[in-house]
Amino acid sequence: MTTPAIDTDGLTKRYGSTVALDGLDLTVESGEVYGFLGPNGAGKSTTINLLLNYVRPTDGSATVLGLDPWDDVVALHDRVGILPDRYDTYDGLSARRHLRLVIDTKRSDDDPEALLTRVGLTDAADRPAGEFSQGMEQRLALAMALVGDPDLLILDEPFTGLDPHGVALVRDVVAEETDRGATVFFSSHVLGQVELVCDRLGILHHGSLVGEGTLDGFRDRLDLATDATVEDVFVELTEDGVRPEAERDEPVATAEGVSEGGAR
Amino acid sequence: MSRSLAALPLSSLPRWFPLARKEARTVLTSKGTWLLAVFVFVFGWRPTYSGWELLGPSMSAGFVQVGVTTLVPLGVLVLSYGSVVGERTSGSLKFALGLPLTRTDVLVAKTVGRTAGFVLPVTVATVLLGVVGAFRYGLFSPLAFLGVLLATSLYLAVLVAIATAVSAVTTSTVRASGAVVGYFLAFVLLWSQLAVAAYSSLTGRAVNPYDPPADALLFGLLRLSPDRAYRTVTNWILGAGNAGESFTILAIKLAPGQSVNGYAVETAFAGASVPLSLHEVGGVVVLLAWLVVPLWLARYRFERGDLA
Numbered sequence: 001m002t003t004p005a006i007d008t009d010g011l012t013k014r015y016g017s018t019v020a021l022d023g024l025d026l027t028v029e030s031g032e033v034y035g036f037l038g039p040n041g042a043g044k045s046t047t048i049n050l051l052l053n054y055v056r057p058t059d060g061s062a063t064v065l066g067l068d069p070w071d072d073v074v075a076l077h078d079r080v081g082i083l084p085d086r087y088d089t090y091d092g093l094s095a096r097r098h099l100r101l102v103i104d105t106k107r108s109d110d111d112p113e114a115l116l117t118r119v120g121l122t123d124a125a126d127r128p129a130g131e132f133s134q135g136m137e138q139r140l141a142l143a144m145a146l147v148g149d150p151d152l153l154i155l156d157e158p159f160t161g162l163d164p165h166g167v168a169l170v171r172d173v174v175a176e177e178t179d180r181g182a183t184v185f186f187s188s189h190v191l192g193q194v195e196l197v198c199d200r201l202g203i204l205h206h207g208s209l210v211g212e213g214t215l216d217g218f219r220d221r222l223d224l225a226t227d228a229t230v231e232d233v234f235v236e237l238t239e240d241g242v243r244p245e246a247e248r249d250e251p252v253a254t255a256e257g258v259s260e261g262g263a264r
Numbered sequence: 265m266s267r268s269l270a271a272l273p274l275s276s277l278p279r280w281f282p283l284a285r286k287e288a289r290t291v292l293t294s295k296g297t298w299l300l301a302v303f304v305f306v307f308g309w310r311p312t313y314s315g316w317e318l319l320g321p322s323m324s325a326g327f328v329q330v331g332v333t334t335l336v337p338l339g340v341l342v343l344s345y346g347s348v349v350g351e352r353t354s355g356s357l358k359f360a361l362g363l364p365l366t367r368t369d370v371l372v373a374k375t376v377g378r379t380a381g382f383v384l385p386v387t388v389a390t391v392l393l394g395v396v397g398a399f400r401y402g403l404f405s406p407l408a409f410l411g412v413l414l415a416t417s418l419y420l421a422v423l424v425a426i427a428t429a430v431s432a433v434t435t436s437t438v439r440a441s442g443a444v445v446g447y448f449l450a451f452v453l454l455w456s457q458l459a460v461a462a463y464s465s466l467t468g469r470a471v472n473p474y475d476p477p478a479d480a481l482l483f484g485l486l487r488l489s490p491d492r493a494y495r496t497v498t499n500w501i502l503g504a505g506n507a508g509e510s511f512t513i514l515a516i517k518l519a520p521g522q523s524v525n526g527y528a529v530e531t532a533f534a535g536a537s538v539p540l541s542l543h544e545v546g547g548v549v550v551l552l553a554w555l556v557v558p559l560w561l562a563r564y565r566f567e568r569g570d571l572a
Contacts, residue, residue: 054361054572074279077364079365082364084572088354092293093286098359104282105363143358 002030003066004182005152006051010060013046020046022207023060028185033178035194036187037230038204039238044187047204048156052082065152078106081150083141084197085157085187091130095140097209098129108148115143120169134161143172153177157187158224159193169234171197191230201230280369284377291343292380300339301385304331308393311401314522321404322502324397325412326511328390329498333491333510337423337452340382341444344427344517347374349440350569367567376426379421379505386420387413411501413549419494422554426490429562433569439479440475455489456508456527457553473525478532480539484546486527494551500544505530 006028013021021043030033038044049055051062053069059242062069067076090100100110101167116125119139124132129140138161145153167190174184174197187196194201195215203211211233218233219226274281284419292299308331316325348371351357360370399525434440450458460471463482476482488494492508504511505518506529516524517531529542 004347049570049572052362054358055570056568073366074364074369077362080362082362084355084358087358088351088356090286090290091355092290097289098287101282101286101359105279105365107274108492167393184319 004028004063005030005065006034006062006185007060008047008051008060011042011047011050011057011062013050013055014057019207021050023208024204024207024210026202026209028183029083031178031181032199033174033184033197034186035188035198035201035230036185036204037191037194037201037234038187039051042204043207044158044204046188046207048085048154052077052080052084054084078148079151080148081145081153081182083100083145083153083155083158085160087141089129089132089137089140092128094126094128095132095143098140098144102144102147106148110147115146118146118173119143130251135163139160139166139169142170145174146177149180149182151182153182153186155184157188158186158238159188159190167193171214176239178189187246191234195230201233203234203237211237214259278369280365280373280376281365283365283370283373284380287347287374287377290382291378292384294343296339296343297382297385300336300343300382301336301389303339304328304389305392306391307331308332309396310512312512312515314519314533315417316401318515318518319502319511321398321402322408322472323481323511323524324394324401324404325409326502326504327393327493328409328412328416328529329502330510330512331389331393332386332419333495336386336420337491340420340423341427342441344378345431345444346437347378347428348431348436348566349434350392350431351434352569355572356454357571360490361571365441367571368563371428371563371566375421375425375463375559378428379417382420382424384418384419386416390416408501408503412498413503415548417553418548418551419490421558422490422511422551425555425559429558432562432566438468447563451489452478452558454492456486459485459488473527474523476527476532478536480541483529483532483542487547488550490551492553493547496547497546497551506542506544507539 004027006026008024008026011021011024013091023110024047036044043225046109050057051064053067065075065079069076094114096112103110103112113125119142121139122135122145126137129137132140142158145155159167162170171193200214201212202209215230215233219228222233222236224232224236308326308327310330311323315326319326348357351360361367388412393508399406426447430443431440434443463485464470467481469477471477471482472509487493488507496508496512499507499511499514505514505528507514508525509517509528513524514528515525516522517526517528529538
């Protein structure tokens with residue numbers, strides 16, 4: 001078996017007395033498209049921030065492409081494409097210069113034009129990003145993530161601010177990248193899209209993984225109808241009537257059945 | 265600048281170079297930077313009779329010192345305090361941190377790139393001062409002028425490094441601006457008073473600024489601020505004297521029969537031997553320390569902290 005693209009072990013992040021992520025055990029296999037879902041505040045962005053070395057864990061550990069997010073940051077970021085959440089582009093810098101920064105730092109030989117064409121920004125190459133709409137910014141950020149044919153794409157809420165064309169673009173890009181052999185890990189609220197794109201889902205609630213598997217696996221496991229959507233699964237697993245304390249003692253619902261340890 | 269450097273293969277340059285280039289461009293395309301360059305020229309042009317008596321044609325190189333110490337420290341600090349914390353608040357730091365760079369690389373790129381961004385416009389202004397001065401007051405030693413330019417670049421790097429260090433360890437732009445204003449008050453505006461107060465409390469001796477005691481401790485404390493260290497170095501290069509005052513004040517202080525509020529080694533140690541510790545090269549050491557130490561300390565916090 002190849003090295004998992006992402007592997008976390010008891011990954012925990014506390015801010016003072018607030019627990020943002022509580023002992024996450026997550027494995028994303030190489031080559032799959034993994035959708036990371038959860039209500040607002042569940043810890044999705046915290047997880048991604050930890051994987052990208054934006055924040056440091058309180059406890060536990062993580063490897064990405066077999067590398068340590070902190071010790072191996074240069075080698076790791078060389079092979080990862082990142083579309084962050086709640087970012088801001090550089091106002092005075094053109095779209096082309098945004099790409100040049102990433103291309104030159106990664107020492108890739110990508111053509112900025114080709115990348116901009118791929119995300120539908122050909123005509124805006126020389127306009128400063130400060131003039132961009134939210135959707136255009138998101139397309140630019142996606143193009144930056146694609147530089148250097150990364151082995152792993154980490155996309156935090158990639159559908160944010162996009163119109164239906166943009167949403168379809170993200171879907172196409174994900175398909176193209178996985179055809180090339182890349183792994184895609186993304187977080188999202190846009191559940192209908194997740195269903196179309198993902199091989200496997202992980203559902204995070206109150207800082208812990210409450211379910212993981214394929215959509216079919218979830219339908220079986222949760223006794224849902226065979227045409228149940230990701231939304232049905234999501235609501236079933238993250239209903240606020242369920243107290244997080246109680247949940248954590250329960251086994252995790254996995255597509256293969258019920259795992260023994262559960263998420264602590 | 266990117267045109268000529270584009271000829272070099274990127275692999276022969278440090279990995280943080282593209283980010284530094286982006287930072288330099290950001291500074292160079294800001295109106296504030298060029299306004300600062302205009303101020304260097306306008307405030308630097310200070311011909312005085314005593315200045316001419318002391319330096320002759322080299323007075324034109326002295327203009328650079330005056331221009332750079334008038335508004336440049338505040339200007340560089342104000343234009344730079346947000347360089348890290350501002351990006352952190354807006355979220356654009358996520359792109360820089362997402363690059364294959366260590367966090368230390370990011371700080372180095374910020375400092376080097378922004379320094380280059382300030383050095384270019386300030387050098388344009390200082391060369392103009394030199395050219396106009398040479399026409400008006402005659403030719404001066406080009407080597408001394410070059411020396412002043414180098415010292416000026418070092419001082420700009422120090423100011424950028426201090427602002428970057430502050431920006432890297434603060435969590436809001438308000439705090440960062442407070443910190444650089446604090447630095448400006450303590451180490452630029454009030455340093456001679458603070459150094460004298462520190463000296464008096466250490467030794468119990470009062471200091472008359474018109475006739476300061478010949479004590480290496482007093483003069484050593486005085487030149488610990490980057491501002492006075494820069495003047496000490498440039499006065500040395502100009503051959504104006506051994507002091508952290510501007511050359512115009514130094515010219516009055518050193519003229520026979522004149523008295524002015526200021527600290528010059530020559531007048532205080534008149535007739536006595538000057539301790540080696542007060543050699544002007546100490547100013548270079550002080551500047552280098554300010555270049556490295558704050559960034560080094562900031563790096564420590566920045567490498568380990570949460571940045572999103």
